[in-house]
Amino acid sequence: MSKEIEKYYNKIAEEYTKQHGYGEQLSIGSLKKFIKFLPLNADILDVGCGGGQDSKFLYDNNLNVLGIDVSKEMIKLSKKYSPETSFKVLNVIDLPSIKKYDGIWCSRVFHNVSIKEQDNFLKKLRVLLKKDGILYLTSVVSDKKEDYDIFDLNNKITKKYLMPKSFKDLLIKHNFKILKFKYWEGKKGMEVFAQK
Numbered sequence: 014m015s016k017e018i019e020k021y022y023n024k025i026a027e028e029y030t031k032q033h034g035y036g037e038q039l040s041i042g043s044l045k046k047f048i049k050f051l052p053l054n055a056d057i058l059d060v061g062c063g064g065g066q067d068s069k070f071l072y073d074n075n076l077n078v079l080g081i082d083v084s085k086e087m088i089k090l091s092k093k094y095s096p097e098t099s100f101k102v103l104n105v106i107d108l109p110s111i112k113k114y115d116g117i118w119c120s121r122v123f124h125n126v127s128i129k130e131q132d133n134f135l136k137k138l139r140v141l142l143k144k145d146g147i148l149y150l151t152s153v154v155s156d157k158k159e160d161y162d163i164f165d166l167n168n169k170i171t172k173k174y175l176m177p178k179s180f181k182d183l184l185i186k187h188n189f190k191i192l193k194f195k196y197w198e199g200k201k202g203m204e205v206f207a208q209k
């Protein structure tokens with residue numbers, strides 16, 4: 014699956030960052046809340062950092078940030094946008110679990126993780142967090158009374174839709190304590206702050 018994700022985001026990197034990255038300011042409120050949950054000089058992993066705008070915000074607020082993304086084009090843009098921040102081309106699943114983080118920021122990524130793969134993905138995020146570490150995660154809200162994946166045949170990527178209860182239950186199943194849940198982007202999206 015990650016090969017297709019990589020190809021897709023390599024193709025749309027420029028367009029995506031122009032439209033949803035730099036200048037959009039959508040995540041600023043949530044980033045500020047995230048920082049409040051963290052200790053001073055915390056170690057942060059930005060999973061699926063895209064063009065690096067959120068990594069830069071965290072770095073500028075004195076946090077130690079590593080931004081990772083499977084797309085090398087996204088990482089190229091990130092490095093150009095914020096040369097002082099650390100970025101790596103990497104699938105989070107392949108990140109060694111030796112180093113642990115105080116916080117994981119994972120914004121607008123989880124909808125590309127299929128229902129079948131989501132347990133594995135969350136297990137990995139949990140392992141990468143320190144005890145009491147904070148996870149920020151977003152998802153797309155289902156417009157039906159069920160969770161479902163749509164497979165985009167052209168781009169060969171999944172878009173997943175979750176009911177709010179399923180999203181919360183999933184985090185609880187993975188032993189996270191939900192600190193805050195909120196809809197965002199109208200009711201099309203949702204976000205949680207959760208603690209390990």
Ligand SMILES: C[S@@+](CC[C@H](N)C(=O)[O-])C[C@H]1O[C@@H](n2cnc3c(N)ncnc32)[C@H](O)[C@@H]1O
Nearest residue numbers: 022061062063082083084087104105120121122
């Ligand atoms: C919709 S973009 C979001 C980018 C950024 N977080 C934002 O909010 O603007 C999703 C990004 O996640 C990356 N991605 C998806 N699955 C990933 C994984 N398993 N490991 C690392 N990056 C991943 C994609 O390459 C893409 O750049």
